[in-house]
Amino acid sequence: MNITEKILAKHAGLDEVSANDTVTAKVDIAMSHDGTTPPTIKVFEKLTDKVWDPEKIVLVFDHNIPANTIGSANFQQVVREFAKKQKINNIYKQGEGICHQVLPEMGHVKPSSLIVGADSHTCTYGAFGAFSTGLGATDLALVYAKGETWLNVPESLKINVNGKLPEHTFSKDVILNIIKTLGSYGGTYKSLEFHGDTIDAMSPDARMTITNMVIECGAKNGIMIPNKQTREYLAQRNITDYEITTPDKDAEYEKTYDFNVDDLQPQVACPHNVDNVCDVDKIQGTTINQAVLGSCTNGRYEDLAQAAEILKGQKVHEDVQLLVFPASRKIYQDAIDTGIIQTLLESNTIICNPGCGPCLGAHMGVMDDDMKAISTTNRNFLGRMGSAKSYVYLSNPQVVAASAITGEITNPSEI
Numbered sequence: 174m175n176i177t178e179k180i181l182a183k184h185a186g187l188d189e190v191s192a193n194d195t196v197t198a199k200v201d202i203a204m205s206h207d208g209t210t211p212p213t214i215k216v217f218e219k220l221t222d223k224v225w226d227p228e229k230i231v232l233v234f235d236h237n238i239p240a241n242t243i244g245s246a247n248f249q250q251v252v253r254e255f256a257k258k259q260k261i262n263n264i265y266k267q268g269e270g271i272c273h274q275v276l277p278e279m280g281h282v283k284p285s286s287l288i289v290g291a292d293s294h295t296c297t298y299g300a301f302g303a304f305s306t307g308l309g310a311t312d313l314a315l316v317y318a319k320g321e322t323w324l325n326v327p328e329s330l331k332i333n334v335n336g337k338l339p340e341h342t343f344s345k346d347v348i349l350n351i352i353k354t355l356g357s358y359g360g361t362y363k364s365l366e367f368h369g370d371t372i373d374a375m376s377p378d379a380r381m382t383i384t385n386m387v388i389e390c391g392a393k394n395g396i397m398i399p400n401k402q403t404r405e406y407l408a409q410r411n412i413t414d415y416e417i418t419t420p421d422k423d424a425e426y427e428k429t430y431d432f433n434v435d436d437l438q439p440q441v442a443c444p445h446n447v448d449n450v451c452d453v454d455k456i457q458g459t460t461i462n463q464a465v466l467g468s469c470t471n472g473r474y475e476d477l478a479q480a481a482e483i484l485k486g487q488k489v490h491e492d493v494q495l496l497v498f499p500a501s502r503k504i505y506q507d508a509i510d511t512g513i514i515q516t517l518l519e520s521n522t523i524i525c526n527p528g529c530g531p532c533l534g535a536h537m538g539v540m541d542d543d544m545k546a547i548s549t550t551n552r553n554f555l556g557r558m559g560s561a562k563s564y565v566y567l568s569n570p571q572v573v574a575a576s577a578i579t580g581e582i583t584n585p586s587e588i
């Protein structure tokens with residue numbers, strides 16, 4: 174069995190499973206946020222009046238925090254009342270950050286565990302060797318009631334990534350290049366199992382950027398064997414009691430892909446699809462008027478540090494607004510402590526509170542017709558950040574920082 178098959182077999186109480194089997198699996202952690210908890214509650218209340226285990230449910234306010242409409246304020250009230258009634262103590266409702274950052278940061282993510290969440294980027298926790306995937310609110314309601322869910326065991330693709338990333342090129346470029354190769358639908362309902370020395374050398378921050386985006390080629394989950402840095406991250410959160418799942422020598426994969434990153438250039442996903450990817454030099458010179466640094470993809474400490482390296486002593490172009498929203502309060506605090514926030518402020522950056530911010534076009538940076546953004550987020554779909562006549566280009570934190578300075582898409586090596 175490969176890693177995903179082993180974890181699913183264990184949670185289904187079976188000795189062995191193979192791709193395309195349907196199993197009922199026990200869930201270790203279930204998550205929903207301010208946008209998806211209210212519809213989950215609606216279905217849940219038709220089923221039962223008591224959650225299966227309040228300690229295993231995590232609720233996060235991140236999509237519209239602070240509330241931007243009366244409707245989202247109402248949603249948050251509904252979630253607060255539900256948490257009180259169900260005695261759910263793991264509720265992060267005061268701007269702690271984006272769910273996919275808060276869960277690992279607060280110690281809810283363990284290797285080899287099974288995590289589901291009513292958000293498509295729940296796949297992020299695969300960076301820690303967990304099987305994690307997004308569910309719709311209806312399926313999640315059943316998990317809240319019973320603590321289990323059904324899953325088809327996905328086919329697995331083995332993704333080997335080897336080589337040393339050149340300067341100004343990061344894990345975001347690795348995953349954009351993988352999505353370019355597989356295509357937006359190329360991973361549909363598959364498990365992406367990552368191996369190789371590039372992945373082994375990556376920090377948890379960098380690894381999370383990769384597993385976060387596997388859904389952008391349709392994958393069910395992405396998974397990595399926890400490396401030394403990841404195990405240290407877990408130990409800092411007192412997580413030491415876990416198993417590490419590795420694949421059998423004769424594990425089955427539908428296909429194997431080999432990537433070498435020695436010559437990889439910063440990548441840009443052009444409107445309006447995440448697989449519409451080219452080297453930054455090909456699109457260099459495109460005028461932008463918004464730059465976004467943040468999200469569950471690239472709003473982590475390392476991302477802010479990489480951007481600050483480029484922005485130090487520079488000013489954001491007068492026709493651009495650079496919006497920075499750290500992925501969590503802890504990251505925000507760390508970036509204050511090390512002077513990164515000061516550097517960003519001196520460059521005329523707008524620092525927003527931790528949360529999803531403009532990533533999905535709900536608030537704090539909604540775009541009008543013809544506006545163009547370069548962003549570290551994960552989706553550039555038509556209308557994603559506002560008007561259906563606006564444009565979103567996705568890239569790494571240094572391309573975003575460099576472009577914010579020049580007002581056009583720029584290779585950071587030119588700053």
Ligand SMILES: CC(C)[C@H](C(=O)O)[C@@H](O)C(=O)O
Pocket residue numbers: 208209236291292293294307533
């Ligand atoms: C609002 C939520 C359901 C959605 C998701 O599931 O991904 C959002 O987080 C997104 O990034 O589009």
Ligand code: SF4
Pocket residue numbers: 236271273292294468469470528529532533550551
């Ligand atoms: S930061 Fe963006 S992609 Fe991530 S959960 Fe929030 S809205 Fe979704």
